[in-house]
Amino acid sequence: MRYSSDGICPKVPNFLYPMQKIVLLSESLISRIAAGEVVERPASVVKELVENSLDARAREIFVWVEGSGTSLIRVSDDGEGIASEDIPLAIERHATSKLKDEGDLFCISTLGFRGEALPSIASVSRLEIVSRTRQEEAGWRLRVEGGKREEPNMFGCPPGSTVEVRDLFYNIPARRKFLKSPSTELGHISDVINRMALAHGDVHFQLHHAGRLLCDYVAVTHFQERLRQVLGPDVAGGMVSFLWSKGEVKISGYLSTAPSSFPNSRYLLTYVNGRFVRDRVLTHAVLEGYETLLMKGRYPAVVLNLGIPFEEVDVNVHPAKIEVRFRQRTEIHDAVVEAVRDGLRREAKGQAAKTIWENEQAFSGTRESPTSYGKLFPEGSLPLTKTVSVEAGPDLGIPGRGFFSSLDVLGQLLGCYIVCESPQGMALIDQHAAHERIAFEKMRDQLARGGIERQDLLIPQVLELPFPEAQVLEQWCSTMDHLGFTIEAFGPNSFAIKTVPALLPAGDYLDVVRRMVTEYAEFERSAELRHDLEERLMTIACHSVIRANRRLGREEIRALLVELDEIDFATQCPHGRPVLLEFSQARLEGMFKRT
Ligand SMILES: Nc1ncnc2c1ncn2[C@@H]1O[C@H](COP(=O)(O)OP(=O)(O)O)[C@@H](O)[C@H]1O
Ligand SMILES: [Mg+2]
Numbered sequence: 001m002r003y004s005s006d007g008i009c010p011k012v013p014n015f016l017y018p019m020q021k022i023v024l025l026s027e028s029l030i031s032r033i034a035a036g037e038v039v040e041r042p043a044s045v046v047k048e049l050v051e052n053s054l055d056a057r058a059r060e061i062f063v064w065v066e067g068s069g070t071s072l073i074r075v076s077d078d079g080e081g082i083a084s085e086d087i088p089l090a091i092e093r094h095a096t097s098k099l100k101d102e103g104d105l106f107c108i109s110t111l112g113f114r115g116e117a118l119p120s121i122a123s124v125s126r127l128e129i130v131s132r133t134r135q136e137e138a139g140w141r142l143r144v145e146g147g148k149r150e151e152p153n154m155f156g157c158p159p160g161s162t163v164e165v166r167d168l169f170y171n172i173p174a175r176r177k178f179l180k181s182p183s184t185e186l187g188h189i190s191d192v193i194n195r196m197a198l199a200h201g202d203v204h205f206q207l208h209h210a211g212r213l214l215c216d217y218v219a220v221t222h223f224q225e226r227l228r229q230v231l232g233p234d235v236a237g238g239m240v241s242f243l244w245s246k247g248e249v250k251i252s253g254y255l256s257t258a259p260s261s262f263p264n265s266r267y268l269l270t271y272v273n274g275r276f277v278r279d280r281v282l283t284h285a286v287l288e289g290y291e292t293l294l295m296k297g298r299y300p301a302v303v304l305n306l307g308i309p310f311e312e313v314d315v316n317v318h319p320a321k322i323e324v325r326f327r328q329r330t331e332i333h334d335a336v337v338e339a340v341r342d343g344l345r346r347e348a349k350g351q352a353a354k355t356i357w358e359n360e361q362a363f364s365g366t367r368e369s370p371t372s373y374g375k376l377f378p379e380g381s382l383p384l385t386k387t388v389s390v391e392a393g394p395d396l397g398i399p400g401r402g403f404f405s406s407l408d409v410l411g412q413l414l415g416c417y418i419v420c421e422s423p424q425g426m427a428l429i430d431q432h433a434a435h436e437r438i439a440f441e442k443m444r445d446q447l448a449r450g451g452i453e454r455q456d457l458l459i460p461q462v463l464e465l466p467f468p469e470a471q472v473l474e475q476w477c478s479t480m481d482h483l484g485f486t487i488e489a490f491g492p493n494s495f496a497i498k499t500v501p502a503l504l505p506a507g508d509y510l511d512v513v514r515r516m517v518t519e520y521a522e523f524e525r526s527a528e529l530r531h532d533l534e535e536r537l538m539t540i541a542c543h544s545v546i547r548a549n550r551r552l553g554r555e556e557i558r559a560l561l562v563e564l565d566e567i568d569f570a571t572q573c574p575h576g577r578p579v580l581l582e583f584s585q586a587r588l589e590g591m592f593k594r595t
Pocket of ligand 2: 115
């Protein structure tokens with residue numbers, strides 16, 4: 001048997017064993033390969049060290065970084081500390097205090113459990129651990145360089161641990177080359193701190209870089225405070241809390257309401273039992289929950305924690321523990337969709353009377369929800385042990401029902417905006433967006449209740465299509481029928497439209513169907529049927545309702561407002577455009593510089 005010498009490629013056959021190609025790797029090479037999985041970049045080190053501090057129940061976690069983490073990462077905590085006899089073990093591979101037997105592996109409540117982080121980090125850096133438990137008089141210091149450790153020595157220090165990582169990847173120059181610019185790496189580090197901070201409102205986090213304090217998140221009692229610290233007042237100000245539970249599944253957090261949205265999913269953060277995870281199922285479910293409330297390509301701000309029994313989720317599927325696997329994927333997906341929708345629905349009902357255009361003025365406390373539950377995901381398993389009430393959603397004490405019909409209509413502007421006096425000040429309603437939303441919600445409702453009401457056309461309208469589109473329509477005739485359009489072949493590449501949804505006002509249906517066919521052609525490429533079906537509905541709604549620039553009579557306006565009160569999500573059109581803009585008295589006064 002041959003061993004490779006450290007770092008040397010064992011491909012060249014030795015003359016003694018001309019045929020042998022397989023060799024056992026040396027210990028140090030093995031650990032560097034293993035480290036590659038856990039320690040991808042400086043931010044991974046920060047993540048692992050902070051996770052250890054959180055597992056040790058620290059209340060203060062301070063991080064110092066130099067050279068964007070390549071020269072120094074120091075994480076200091078006031079946690080439980082490591083006992084003197086455990087110190088040498090902490091840097092041994094597969095040594096952990098968090099798992100005892102196989103049973104534990106499928107019921108993990110701590111952030112760490114693989115016993116890999118410290119040895120992995122130690123094999124690619126110069127590492128020093130200083131730690132002391134509350135029970136011991138003095139602490140211990142242990143140094144490791146490139147995986148080789150010195151004897152621990154006694155060291156005076158306060159209770160808690162400080163782990164210092166210098167010269168990361170000094171012994172793997174190739175890995176250094178993969179690092180991005182210093183500012184990008186630093187950005188990753190602050191992302192890590194932010195994600196952890198959002199899951200632990202009761203912990204004080206600090207991040208220093210090159211002597212500058214970048215983040216200082218003091219412990220908070222109201223989670224909304226932490227949201228503001230981490231996401232800033234503008235983003236946090238547009239978010240409301242939500243709580244949802246069914247059986248053992250508890251979903252809670254904060255979500256952005258219309259009209260805030262973002263060009264990427266940066267603020268879409270999902271946690272499972274307090275652990276930050278990137279999970280396609282969860283992200284998809286959140287977006288599906290928003291469905292038509294966001295414009296295409298826009299994302300919400302969401303901080304969502306899914307609390308489920310530990311045995312329902314396998315966290316041991318990714319070395320950096322950032323991905324998980326659910327036992328009941330579909331159920332979890334649907335629960336999250338429901339939780340998000342429910343939160344948004346409550347908000348839309350309660351918030352209809354709120355001034356929706358004011359979130360540009362930062363967060364002034366007006367949106368503060370009475371549902372403050374201190375920390376979002378306190379103490380590991382809280383979402384499982386504490387019963388939260390589904391009814392406890394945000395109730396802002398504003399009667400949602402009747403908001404629109406209670407408005408005092410002043411008139412119509414430019415043939416497309418309805419100007420009203422509201423209890424807050426002035427309300428402007430986009431009549432086209434309002435009609436769209438009403439038609440959309442009604443059709444969705446009819447569809448859910450078993451079928452779209454239809455109207456027969458006295459004279460069928462004949463639609464001629466180019467060959468490829470005709471093919472598409474032929475294929476989708478039954479879906480069209482489901483949506484209220486009876487369409488029959490009427491000769492080569494032409495079709496007769498015989499019935500249309502009763503909701504559509506009289507007019508030219510050819511254009512509506514033509515547009516739907518174009519959408520269908522796209523649809524073939526996408527996967528989620530339910531979602532797309534609704535997109536189709538939206539399209540119909542958008543092209544069937546009263547177009548902008550039409551004078552409405554007083555009665556028509558009143559009827560429109562009453563209808564707006566009857567539907568969910570009245571403040572957004574199905575494309576995510578706002579239906580209502582409200583200007584409070586204070587804002588008007590501000591605009592006129594009267595304050
Ligand atoms: N900051 C800390 N405070 C207290 N104990 C720690 C700290 N960091 C590491 N440890 C101890 O060292 C062990 C090994 O850490 P690590 O390699 O990250 O593995 P894991 O976290 O998976 O157990 C932990 O199980 C824990 O007992
Ligand atoms: Mg760990």
